Amino acid sequence: MGMPLLLLLLILVAAGPQAGRAAKPIPNLQLMTKEGGSSRIIQDDIIKAINKHPNAGWTAARNPYFANYTTAQFKHILGVKPTPHSVLNDVPVKTYPRSLMLPKEFDARSAWSQCNTIGTILDQGHCGSCWAFGAVECLQDRFCIHFNMNISLSVNDLVACCGFMCGDGCDGGYPIMAWRYFVRNGVVTDECDPYFDQVGCKHPGCEPAYPTPVCEKKCKRSTKMAL
Numbered sequence: 678m679g680m681p682l683l684l685l686l687l688i689l690v691a692a693g694p695q696a697g698r699a700a701k702p703i704p705n706l707q708l709m710t711k712e713g714g715s716s717r718i719i720q721d722d723i724i725k726a727i728n729k730h731p732n733a734g735w736t737a738a739r740n741p742y743f744a745n746y747t748t749a750q751f752k753h754i755l756g757v758k759p760t761p762h763s764v765l766n767d768v769p770v771k772t773y774p775r776s777l778m779l780p781k782e783f784d785a786r787s788a789w790s791q792c793n794t795i796g797t798i799l800d801q802g803h804c805g806s807c808w809a810f811g812a813v814e815c816l817q818d819r820f821c822i823h824f825n826m827n828i829s830l831s832v833n834d835l836v837a838c839c840g841f842m843c844g845d846g847c848d849g850g851y852p853i854m855a856w857r858y859f860v861r862n863g864v865v866t867d868e869c870d871p872y873f874d875q876v877g878c879k880h881p882g883c884e885p886a887y888p889t890p891v892c893e894k895k896c897k898r899s900t901k902m903a904l
């Protein structure tokens with residue numbers, strides 16, 4: 678879930694009235710050090726601090742899904758590892774002028790309303806696999822935008838089979854390496870290799886965390902197509 682949040686923040690920064698200027702961080706939110714990670718992630722004083730901040734640009738509220746997560750448990754599902762600089766060397770950079778006019782609003786769900794994967798929020802359970810969810814969801818959305826097909830691709834294939842190249846599976850990974858995995862290996866459909874943690878997890882009660890699923894190079898269910 679770290680990836681979508683990051684993207685959301687980037688969109689807010691880009692679309693807000695301060696476009697072109699870096700948004701100032703809201704001070705005094707020392708989340709990660711408070712009480713050694715055992716306090717609840719959602720705290721009323723943080724919600725209040727955000728909501729009375731004039732430049733926050735969004736409204737904070739309680740999300741019941743995360744109601745019982747401690748800071749440490751929440752941190753575990755933020756599974757994006759920082760991209761190593763050496764990997765970025767051969768990534769092409771696209772630059773746009775600051776004067777570029779951006780639309781006031783943009784919603785991918787209505788721009789490509791024929792694509793039912795866009796706007797669907799999947800559940801990573803309590804595995805630190807947001808790096809894989811972000812990449813797979815993005816790829817399946819692009820399949821729909823470019824080829825006009827609804828398709829669900831397998832996060833499990835990526836988490837289980839990319840291995841060391843992508844990082845540490847349920848303990849976090851590199852989004853950029855997920856894309857390299859797609860290029861080199863392709864990825865099967867979700868129907869062929871469904872996500873291992875179907876139930877998800879309600880905190881408290883998820884410990885010990887599930888280990889990364891084992892890679893199996895065959896469909897767990899019969900399927901018509903594998904990409």
Ligand SMILES: *[C@@H]1O[C@H](CO)[C@@H](O)[C@H](O)[C@H]1NC(C)=O
Pocket residue numbers: 791792793821825826827
């Ligand atoms: C995708 O699925 C939805 C719902 O079943 C359908 O309305 C839509 O037309 C489909 N889109 C494409 C591109 O096939």
Ligand SMILES: *[C@@H]1O[C@H](CO)[C@@H](O)[C@H](O)[C@H]1NC(C)=O
Pocket residue numbers: 741742743744745879880881
């Ligand atoms: C959070 O914990 C309370 C008390 O243990 C429980 O009643 C509630 O269902 C839990 N919420 C979630 C979303 O797991």
